[in-house]
Amino acid sequence: MPASAVILVPLLVCALFTAALYEQWRRMGRADHASSWLWAFLVTGGGWLVTGLESALAARFVFPGSALLLCWFAASLLGARGLRQRAQKPDRAIVLFAIWVGTTIGVSVLQDLAIEDPVLRSAMAMVVIASGAMIAGIAIGPRSRRASASAWLGALINVAFAALCLMLAFAVLRLPMTAMMEITSLTLVPLIVLCGVTIMACLNEDRAQGLERLARTDALTGVWNRRGFEEGARHLLQRFHATGGRAAAVAIADIDGFKGINDNHGHAMGDATLARFAETLRGVVGPGDMLARLGGEEFAILAIGIDGPALRQRMERVRSLLNVPSIDPNGPPTITASFGVTTLATDGSLREALERADRALYRAKSDGRNRVLLAETGGE
Structure with a gap:
């Protein structure tokens, strides 16, 4: 050569x-x-x-x-x-x-x-x-x-x-x-x-x-979307049950009066509000848990290793953080949110837990909003 x-x-x-x-x-x-x-x-x-x-x-x-x-x-x-x-x-x-x-x-x-x-x-x-x-x-x-x-x-x-x-x-x-x-x-x-x-x-x-x-990711907030949440939660719960896990909980969070934010401040401010809400939720979600935007202003959390009352305390922390008024007059408006929380039964399905949490969220909205309600495993 x-x-x-x-x-x-x-x-x-x-x-x-x-x-x-x-x-x-x-x-x-x-x-x-x-x-x-x-x-x-x-x-x-x-x-x-x-x-x-x-x-x-x-x-x-x-x-x-x-x-x-x-x-x-x-x-x-x-x-x-x-x-x-x-x-x-x-x-x-x-x-x-x-x-x-x-x-x-x-x-x-x-x-x-x-x-x-x-x-x-x-x-x-x-x-x-x-x-x-x-x-x-x-x-x-x-x-x-x-x-x-x-x-x-x-x-x-x-x-x-x-x-x-x-x-x-x-x-x-x-x-x-x-x-x-x-x-x-x-x-x-x-x-x-x-x-x-x-x-x-x-x-x-x-x-x-x-x-x-x-x-599988929501482009606006960077958290899981509904598809990613359903698939990821399924695998997470399979490992959870296989390792003999005893405690898990689900929460659904919803921004109060979100339509008014879009109408009064514009969709850009609405997007910023969603991103800020997701970031606040991310701050209380554990490293092995899942946070997803299910659609619109509704978010879901699957927490492993804690029960419903413990997850309720975390959501109360989120609620208190949201209630802090903004010192910037041109900044995002102060928002409130409502939460429905439930314990995921060891023999129950994720769908059933989400339905219970959703009903608890509806009650929180009906009772005046800006609150966290816990749904019992056997019903409200």
Whole structure:
């Protein structure tokens, strides 16, 4: 294989995946992990470009150069960082950047030693970079057996890269340049393609999950919509009963006089009022509970681990927070809300509980609004 092909083929592959990743990054709203993976392919392609320029200036094939290896190292760090970002874990960006800078300084010092044999100098640079990759793997690696998959994969990427650098160092010292060219064409290009295809598959899965989540989320308030609530509550209650849960409760909340807000202040103020009401409810909903907008100004809460009286106290807190008047004359109007609450029986259905809570809400409205009523399990 011509020496130029060893450089041009991976450079073209990196360019194609960079373009594809850019499109995914743009469609995903500039997601952080997509950005890290995009930069990984950018710096990989940049390494091959620098190697091509070095080869052209030297009028011979230059491999492996320190610039290329440092770009590969940066790509492995960015790949590991993207994994952590995808898992919503701390990305350790400062730590990884410090390791890369330290490794680069180490390689630079090695070059300043002016080792006459370029092959030996390249092999030693690979060993230095392998050491940096091992340190990075330890820095972002798992701290326990129960660590997240992102921690294990991030460490594995850098450990695998360290092993690759050590194998290349051995190959440089033992094999002629023509053999190195063949190894490069047979292993590195498929490896780049495999990484690119895997990343694209992950991003396609993320986009599909995002679209699925949007179909189950209320666009205005950011809480679940009716479809998302029904499906999510079903799975939540299945786990709840399977683990022997004893307490659960349901509440339905409704803004009092919401039509008047729209009529007197406009629909924009009505939307702001709904968003503020949802945010207030979100503040008292537990991390394992569900909050949904069923439609209009009506919201539902499914709380796990507490009974109706305990959920009633939470709704009383929401009611008191809503009654605080606004100090901004141009701000949203002061609102009140009515609530119906019930305990979810261990052998009862969610639909029955919602019906009881809805009847309690109707009574709260009939009794003058701005109150929380508790419906007993056996009836009102």
